[in-house]
Amino acid sequence: MRASDHVWFDGRIVEREQASPSVASNCLHLGIAVFDGMMAYRNGDRWNVHRETEHLERFVAGASRMDLDARWSVEQLSRGAHDLLATLPPRTHYLRPIAYRCAPEVLFDTDNATPSVCMFAIEAARDLDTPLSCQLSPVQRVSHRAIPVTWKVSGAYANSCHAETEARRAGFDTGLLLDDRGLVAETSTSNVFFVRHGRLLTPRLTGDIFPGITRQVVIEQALRDGIAVEERDIDPSHLEAFNAAFLCGTLSEIRPLSCVGPHAYASAADPTVRGVIDRFRALTHA
Ligand code: PMP
DSSP: OOBOSEEEETTEEEEGGGGOOOTTOHHHHSOOOEEOOEEEEEETTEEEETTHHHHHHHHHHHHHHTTOOOSOOHHHHHHHHHHHHTTSOSSOEEEEEEEEOOSSOOSSOOTTOOOEEEEEEEEOOOOOSSOEEEEEEEEEOOOTTTSOGGGOBGGGGHHHHHHHHHHHHTTOSEEEEEOTTSOEEEOSSOEEEEEETTEEEEEOOOTTSOOOHHHHHHHHHHHHTTOOEEEEOOOGGGGGGOSEEEEEETTTEEEEEEEETTEEOOGGGOHHHHHHHHHHHHHHTO
């Protein structure tokens, strides 16, 4: 997935590499950066930046908690996103804001280095329909006691990358991580839902479950349509009792799972999963 040639960088549209940090920046050495991701759906002749304010508020809050306080407000970032979109072909894009320090300060001493914010785009042509195979990951979800999951700190995503690599090596598309109590948490960048007898089940929001915006949208839409949703602890031993499963997240949207390890699910044909996908597409393409 290739980033756009132009980016929004500290208030201006510039060529992408003008936003490059120093090779000695702590964003590279320590993963000290905070990011978010949001979809700009192109519908007819306009953009629908899905849940834009929530994404940008989450980004600004995480950056501030990580001492990468952005000089930019949510309103300014929103204007930046639309300035960036104006440079792009009229197709659906994934937008990635990220806060980091460019200065050659390898360690934690950041007093002299003002954080920067860059926002770039990736054209979002992707397969959303083929079900993904999923293994029960041997990699444990990094605990929120080690680093709060809601801040979206770049360095913490080495955990996600490790889980994805292990899954691919084992012949699966992705991996489902357990938390430090051995309960189902989520995949590397998506929340997970299961279906049983037409009801939706998803891990309840402990500190180790990322409170995804897509997860919230799925719950709101299901409840509006009279579909029961249960947020609860899910033990791996429960997996065999489920009829279907899907991932949800900004980039993956709603993606059926064909299995979790040895448990096969006919998720793509499941009417409850189909309903979730159709409702989500109707919302984002409105
Ligand atoms: N879990 C993790 C670990 C994530 O990084 C993401 C993506 N931000 C999600 C779940 C899904 O969150 P959202 O729906 O807000 O994209």
